[in-house]
Amino acid sequence: MNTPKRRSWAEPYKIKMVEPVKMTTRKDREKAISEAGYNTFLLRSGDVYIDLLTDSGTSAMSDRQWAGMMLGDEAYAGSRNYYNLEDAVRQFYGYKYLVPTHQGRAAEHLISKIMISDGDVIPGNMYFTTTRLHQELAGGTFADVIIDEAHDPENEHPFKGNVDLQKLEDLIKKHGPDRMPYVSIATAVNMAGGQPISLENLQQVRELTAEYDIPIIHDMTRVAENAYFIKKKEPGYADKSVAAIVRQICDLTDGATMSAKKDALVNIGGFLAVNDREVFEEARNLVVVYEGLHTYGGLAGRDMEAMALGIEESVQEDHIRARIGQVQYLGDKLIGWGIPVVRPIGSHGVFLDARKILPHLSQDQFPAQTLAAELYLDAGVRAMERGVVSAGRNTETGEHNYPDLELVRLTIPRRVYTQAHMDVVAESVAEVFANREKISGLNMIYEPKYLRFFQARFERAD
Ligand SMILES: Cc1ncc(COP(=O)(O)O)c(C=O)c1O
Ligand SMILES: N[C@@H](Cc1ccc(O)cc1)C(=O)O
Incomplete structure (x- = not known):
């Protein structure tokens, strides 16, 4: 037998309680995202398969x-x-x-x-x-x-x-x-x-x-x-x-x-x-x-x-190494497949570069918002827009703030998902990336006054 050269490491915990997640069909997801005004914040979590909206309040406690x-x-x-x-x-x-x-x-x-x-x-x-x-x-x-x-x-x-x-x-x-x-x-x-x-x-x-x-x-x-x-x-x-x-x-x-x-x-x-x-x-x-x-x-x-x-x-070393390690694992996979992400891979998520992925969309067509909706449609992975919608408006001129970074954040909750979930996410991103040229943008049809990204609604531009 050939013994493996590589020695893997695993999460420094074992699972004691589980929460079932729901698989949905593309048809279910079309309905859910359209009812949510193409805003992933407005989806019901019951319609989400792998929830990478945020790492906030989503950790598994010990x-x-x-x-x-x-x-x-x-x-x-x-x-x-x-x-x-x-x-x-x-x-x-x-x-x-x-x-x-x-x-x-x-x-x-x-x-x-x-x-x-x-x-x-x-x-x-x-x-x-x-x-x-x-x-x-x-x-x-x-x-x-x-x-x-x-x-x-x-x-x-x-x-x-x-x-x-x-x-x-x-x-x-x-x-x-x-x-x-x-x-x-x-x-x-x-x-x-x-x-x-x-x-x-x-x-x-x-x-x-x-x-x-x-x-x-x-x-x-x-x-x-x-x-x-x-x-x-x-x-x-x-x-x-x-x-x-x-x-x-x-x-x-x-x-x-x-x-x-x-x-x-x-x-x-x-x-x-x-x-x-x-x-x-x-x-x-x-x-x-x-x-x-x-x-x-x-x-x-x-x-x-x-x-x-x-x-x-x-601040425990095993915990933090595994936490950052999981984010890195997903990031390295996407980088390996040539998918544009923010580099170096950061702390709490992998950030897709929506400008690079959808260069045919101007910021007025909300590329990151669009990409987050497309990702959800592909496999039920929920991510978050971090671009022009999040940047809001200039308080003096009332114009959109146009940030250089037009990103979709795949945020990893702590101690919640396994490496297999990361593989599913990476493959879904790759699928959307492969079909990127067919993706068209969004129009904003409702814009709240404060922190608009949480509650804004959109419709397909075509
Ligand atoms: C860097 C940073 N500061 C402040 C906040 C605000 O915290 P909270 O969501 O708990 O109100 C968040 C998340 O919302 C954050 O990521
Ligand atoms: N801080 C949390 C929740 C949040 C999300 C987006 C915000 O702009 C504000 C708060 C996060 O980064 O996910």
Whole structure:
């Protein structure tokens, strides 16, 4: 017998409970996507076979987390689970003060309301939809200071989440530090394709902002995933633990908003964490207006317990290696077949380059929206548009924002799907790619005012 040379590795868990998924026919899917106005957000999940809409709130919790759910202390005030969460945030992230929220955007709401005044400018390493909206609603304007490479899907820069220090300094000089309440730094930059920021770059941002006394607020939604890339790609970190790198990242910032529905492996939850006592006092007061008392912030005690445990699990090496490894597996397969995707493969999904795949469609025909609908039609795989629809409109001119990146995100939930699911997804993408020339675009027939991508409706253009 020829023994295999290659030694495979497998997921560091075994499956204890299963949820059946439904297979549908093409006819079923034609009906479902047309009723959903060609928007994958408007599909019923029962009509989806493999759900790669998002990695948000879709993780499989561990048996420890489920056990933690049974230890929920559902007291209105001072729940013991709040204190467990506070301990976890202090231990793993190092921030001093914690205000729990029901999810990430609620924390963004609080920090924007507290720190931003009319006419302020908030630099950031690429926009995120909810983050930018809360900055705008508070009277501020977002300014993109990410490196140019991040806007080029083919550029192989290992840290496409880095800040262009020159752009940042020019902006500070142009508007003055007093107009800059903070710099907004995301780890594993979502809209760029889950691209990491390096510790070297973050350190430089820290030095520059310190000169002008401008704080850094960290969108730490996928900080552990970013830390894993630092360990793998940044010289000097190979022997450091992911947990230590996470701590180092947080220590370079003054506060953070967290959607714990991603890295921290829970189905609901988030928080605002800061080091400044005054900001904390204000947030603790405001949270009672919008979310609930400051020791639960819109969450049940059991949710906070699951989050505390999830934070600990999120930095375990076996977990994070398998998580990023699965995304990489899908990405490598597609790259191997010549399908245009954002490179390098990022943290939480594989991002298809809809401009390259459908070059015959202009951005006004919504190529990424179209491609996501076609993918669903082929095999029932649900993905998400991340292009002109997500970018929204310019608040001054009312015109569409036309982003360089016109992408479809195949987002991988954590600990949910197997390698066989990834193979099915890859083959479906390949099938749609093979028939790409026959695909025509969409018209938008309904556009809501805020975060339009969630609820907009389309019809076929032909
Ligand atoms: C980078 C990033 N920031 C903020 C948010 C907002 O979090 P949430 O969906 O929990 O409100 C998300 C996801 O929505 C995200 O991916
Ligand atoms: N943050 C989640 C949910 C979400 C999706 C799209 C958004 O623009 C905003 C929020 C995600 O990235 O999937």
